[in-house]
Amino acid sequence: MNAHRCGQETAADTAADPGDRTGPPPGPSGLVFVAVRRFSPHGYSIRLFRAPDGARIAVAFTTPTALDAELGPDHAMVRIALPALRILLEPLxxxxLAIDPVLASAGPVAVPPLDASHAA
Structure with missing residues (x-):
């Protein structure tokens, strides 16, 4: 697996793009993009997240653009088939597995500072 960024896809990557984010989720053998981080000079590990109940969960995206929209443009990513991803996750x-999740809510709402008369 070679990690790459959105601007570095090969012709094979873009030709087999599974479609835009609004399209149907990939089928059982579909390809998805997952965020990874380098764990050694020779390999990468899949980034895992936590569900609201605290359980570990994997996330995948149908396009590099969808991954960037949720995680930001600074994440390395790999393209992987769903069955292969599930095989990698099983021993863990x-x-x-969430596909195209919305991971974060809108930013916090600005609250005006308290004036001195409200201070305790």
């Missing part, structure tokens, strides 16, 4: 005890 992770069976939950």
């Amino acid at each position: 005890g992770i069976s939950s």
